[in-house]
Amino acid sequence: MSYNGVMRPGHTCLRVLEMEPSLTHYVERLGMIKTSEDEQGRVYLKAWDEHDCFSLVLREADEPGMEFLGFKVHSMADLDRFEVAIREYGIDVERMPAEELKGCGHRIRFLIPSGHSIELYAEKQHAGNGLGYLNPDPWPEGLKGMQVNRFDHCLLYGPSIVDVVDFFVNVLGFALTERVLDPEANMTGAFLSCSNKAHDIAFIQYPEANKFHHASFLLNSWEEILHAADIMGMHNISIDIGPTRHGITRGRTIYFFDPSGNRNEVFCGDYTWYPDRDPITWTAEELGKAIFYHDRKLNENFLTVVT
Amino acid sequence: MTQNKSFEITILDSGDSFLCKEGQNVLLAMERLGLRGIPVGCRGGGCGICRVQVLGNGQYRTKKMSRAQVSEEDESNGIALACKLIPEGDLQILPVGFLGNHST
Secondary structure (H helix, E strand, C coil): CCCCCEEEEEEEEEEECCHHHHHHHHHHHCCCEEEEECCCCCEEEECCCCCECCCEEEEECCCCEEEEEEEEECCHHHHHHHHHHHHHHCCCCEEECCCCCCCECCEEEEECCCCCEEEEECCECECCCCCCCCCCCCCCCCCCCCCCCCEEEEEEEECCHHHHHHHHHHCCCCEEEEEEECCCCCEEEEEEECCCCCCCEEEEECCCCCEEEEEEEECCCHHHHHHHHHHHHHCCCCEEEEEEECCHHHCEEEEEECCCCCEEEEEECCCCCCCCCCCEEEEHHHHHHHHCCCCCCCCHHHHHCCC | CCCCCEEEEEECCCCCEEEEECCCCHHHHHHHCCCCCCCCCCCCCCCCCCEEEEECCCCEEECCCCCCCCCHHHHHCCEEEHHHEEECCCEEEEECCCCCCCCC
């Protein structure tokens, strides 16, 4: 756990084909809350138990996918320190000014070897979770749909995973919690944590750069996962797989798609990570179990359906 | 205009034929019948897995599809994503696979 560095995944920006059905999906079905909209037409949303004003940005475009993924760091001093460290590592850093994303302080953006745009920021406008900080209730009334608690992580697909891990571990201070090895013992999957969670970001080796597998949102129990699956059935939401369990992270999960084909996950229950734990290894012949622990075989979509 | 109109969709390589109701997309019609001729992905016009070529003079319309998978030129050449393909007459289609080189 890094008290002097990256705190948590802070936001992701997804491209959607049409805004209206996308808002129905993320607001009415997942239960996120629209907090703002900017002049470019980007819509900002947060999950109910998040305290910053947004964790998901949606932008209407001609093709779906993820624009960038941002992590919040503890302080401005950390942000400045990272900017220097990333440049010294040999990766260019672009400064995005404060309020370029509405409600967010300035961000630093850089391209990692898998082709993805990653950002760091220190400040974001406060919104609260609706419960206050004095003798609060456990949850607010009036939540909709699946009632996801927070934006939790993304799984990204691209080349050069070994280089990506080197950067996240040695520059950003993440820990490698789990990995997948191919028959030649090359790392083809990597799960990294900057916190007590089993993962805060994950990568799968894939020949094409900058592809997006899923954005994941947290629920609290297996029963809530079932409830989410019921909502998917009620509203004919495209399901990829689940409810089921991942071997990796032990997460209980459903993979499904938003109306533009961006994959979402709702999941609950990983384990607590501490830096004195050894990383877990999954071997290629057990990849089915690693991803889908009950079925023990990969569905073809896992390796091919990306945006 | 009859509410119960259906169109016959033929997948040329598998030889499967099935009915697709007016207003329904081809991929969903196929899936509901348990057929497998067209690969199924996101079902949302984004991933390109269900990319097909519509042959001959088939009449159809499409909903918005990812331009990374179906360019304007593709579209004018009868390429579509089956999950966004709404027949307006009988159709003959051939799966052609997703495009692996996305512009980023």
